[in-house]
Amino acid sequence: MKNSLLSWLVFSPIVVSGWRRLETKDKRLRLVIFLGLGALLWAGTFWGLWRVLTYFRGIESFGDLLAWRLLDMVFLTFLGLLIFSNVVSGFSAFYLSQDLELLFSLPVPIGSLYRAKLSETLVASSWMVLFFGTPVFLVYGVVYEAPWEYYGLLVLGIIPFLVIPGCVGVALVMTLARVFRAKRARDAMMAFAITCGVGMYLLLRFLQPERLADPETFSGVLGYLVSLNAPRHPLLPSNWMVQVVAPSLFRRPGEEVFFLAMLWSTASAFVVMGTWWAQAVYASGWSKAQEGKGARGRPWRFIETLVEKASGIFPQNMRPFVVKDAVSFFRDASQWSQLLLLGALVIVYLYNFAAMPLEKAPIDSWYLKNLMAFLNLGLAGFVVAAVAVRFVFPAVSLERGAFWLVKSSPLDLKSFLWAKFWASVVPLVVLSELLVVISNALLKVSPFMMVLSSCTIFLASFGLTGLGVGMGAMYPRFKVENVANISSGMGGLLYMILAVGFMGAMVVLEGLPVYIFFYSRFSGQDPGPWAYLLAGLCLAAVFLLMILAFWYPMKRGAQALEEYEI
C-alpha cells in the first residue's frame, strides 16, 4: 500500500504537468485540431474496416475464418508496435528524463520508481494503439453483432495486454542500458528497429498485395491467408487476447476465462519480475548513463569531408551553418537512421509505378500514362511535403538552446535563414526530381510531360522549402526536449496544411496546359492562340505562386527571429 502510494506520488507530477501544458490558448487550439484530425482518421479506419469485414462476412465458407485471421494479425501487429514503442519511450522515461536526478536523490525505493516510470512509459506508448484499436474492435462488434460479453472481455483483456509488452520493453531497455550507455543504446535500438521496420515494409510491398484485386489470383491469396499460422503461436499474448474475445464474437465455444487468467497472471508476474530486475540493474544502468550521454563514434566521416568540400559553393556567411547542420545530422543516429525510412519510401514509390499494369487497362495507354504522370506530380509533391515537414520545418528549431550564439553574433538573421534554406533545398530538389523523373521514365511518358513535371517539381521544391524554413522560424521550438516533436506542434501542422494546399494549387493551375496538350494530341487540331495564352498565364501563375510560397514565409520568418526573445 505504502509502495503504491509512493509510485503514485512519483508519477503524479507527470500527470499534473501534462494537464498544465493545456492551459494556454495555443495549446488548447492545437489539441482541438489534433482531436479533429484524429477523429477523421478514426472514422476512416472504422469505415474501411467495416467494408472489409462486411465483405468477409458475406463469404460463406471461410469468411469468419478470414476475419479471425485478420484479428490475429491486428493483435500481433499491436503487440509488436507496443514493444517497440515501449522500448523507445522507456529509454526516455527511465534514463534520459530530466526529473531522474531529483528522483534518484529522494528516498524512494527502486521498486516504486520502477512502477511510476513503467506507468509513464505505458501511457506514452499505449494511447495511440488504444486510440486506433478502438474503431477496429468496435467494427468487429458491430459487423458480427457481438453480445455485451465481447466488450466486457475486451476491456478486461486489453489492460494486461498493454502491460505485458510494457514490461518486456522496459526490461529490454534496462538490460541494454546496463550493458551500453543509455543514449548510445537507444540510438542503436532506433536504427535497428527502423531497419527491421523498413525490411518488413519492403517485404510486404514486394509480396504484391495488389494481387488481391486481381480475380485470377484471388482464391490463391485467400487460401494463403487462411493457411497463415504465424500469428497464432500459443505463447504469444496476442493469441491469448484473440482467444479471449473471438469465441463471443464468432459465437464459437472457447476458453475465454483461461486465457484471461493467462493474460492477468502473466502481466502481474511481469510487473513483479520487472521490479526485481529493476532492483538489480536500474540504479547501476542509470549511473552508467551519467558517465557520458553521447555516442563517441563518427561513422560518417567520409560524408563530413564531402560536405565540407561541397560547402564551397555556398556564400561565406552561410557555409558554417551548412557544414554544422550536415555534420550534426550524420553524427546523430536518431536523425540519420530516418534516411533508411526515406530510402524505403522512394523504392516503394518507384516500384508502384514499375508494377502498374497499365498495358492491361481498357483505355488508351498513352493517355493513361500521361494522365498518371500529371497526377504523379501532385502525389510526389505530397510525399516531398511530408519529407519537408520532418526535415525542413525543424531546421531552425534544431539550433535548440544554442540559438543564443546566432542571435548574439553580428550575423544578419536573414543570412542565417537563407543558409537553412539552401542547405535544405538541395537535398529536397534531388529527392523530388528522383521521384518524378524516374517514375515518368518508368511510365514512358511524352517529352512534354517529362519537362513539365520535372520543372514543376523543381519549382515546388523551392516553394516547399521556403515555406518550411520560414514557418519553422515563425513557430520555433528551441526548448523541445525531443527533436522528433518539433514538427508535431501547431506550426508543423499548419505547414502541412499549407504545403498540401500549395501543391494542390500548383496541380490545378497546370491542369489547363495539360488539357490543351491532350486536346491537341487527340483532336489533331491546333488549339489556337488564346489557348496558348491561357496556358502561358497558368504557367506564369505557377511561377508566381512558387515565388510567393518561398519569399513571403522567409521574410516573415526573418522578422519573427528578429523579434524572438531568448
Add this chain to the structure above:
Amino acid sequence: MIELVDLSKNYGAFQALKDINLRVREGEIFGFLGPNGAGKTTTIKIMAGLMKPTSGKARIAGYDICKEPTKAKAQIGLVPDRPFLYEKLTAREFLKFVGTIRGMGASDLEAQMEGLLHTFGLDSWADKLIENFSHGMKQRLVMCAALLHRPKVLIVDEPMVGLDPKGARLVKEIFRKEAQKGVSIFMSTHTLEVAQEMCHRVAILDRGRIVAQGTAEELAAMTGQFGADLEEVFLRLTAGEEEGCL
C-alpha cells in the same frame, strides 16, 4: 564602452527592469550584483541583443544595440549563465563555426583558436564531441568562443559556476589581462568574494532597480558601514521583505 540609459523592461504587467542607468568605462571590470530574480540576466540579454528593451537605450562601444545591432554585436563577447552549445560538434569545430560567423579570416582564426584552447586547458579535448564535456569544460569552451574575435566588451553571466578552483583562478587572471588591454568587462555574479576581489566598481540591483553603484568602499560608506565587506553591504541594501522571514 557600455552605456545603459533609462533602460526598462516589462513582461506583460510585471516590470522586470526600471530605469537602469549605468556606464562602464574602457578597461573596467564592472560587477553586477543582485538577489535571484532581480533582473540581472534580463539586463545582460538586452545588452547582448537577445532581448529588446521596453524603453531606454543600451549602447555598446558607441553603437545602439537596437538601432545598429550588427555593429554593436561585433564588439561583444558573451558568456551566458547556461552554456548551451552544439553538442554534436567537437570543440575545434565549434570554435571554427563561431569564428567564421563572426567573419574572422582563416589564419587568424586558426591561431586564436589554438591559443585559447591551450590557455583554457582544452587542447587534449579539442577533437572530442562537446556532448561528452562536463559543465565546467563547456563553460571554458564558451569563454574561448567569447574571446575568439578579440571583443571590446565582454559580458559575462555567472562566470564561476561549474568551474573548479584552478579554472576559476584562470578565468580571474584572464579577465584582469583583458581589462588591462582595454576590454570592458560586465560581470553578473552571486559570488561576492569574486566581485570584491576583481571589480573596479559594482552596481547592486534589487527588484529591477539599481539601489547603489560605485566602488566597494563607496558602497560601504553609502550604507554607513565603513570598512565593511561587500557581503554585508549587499545584505543591507537588498534586505526587504525576506529579512522579516529570517
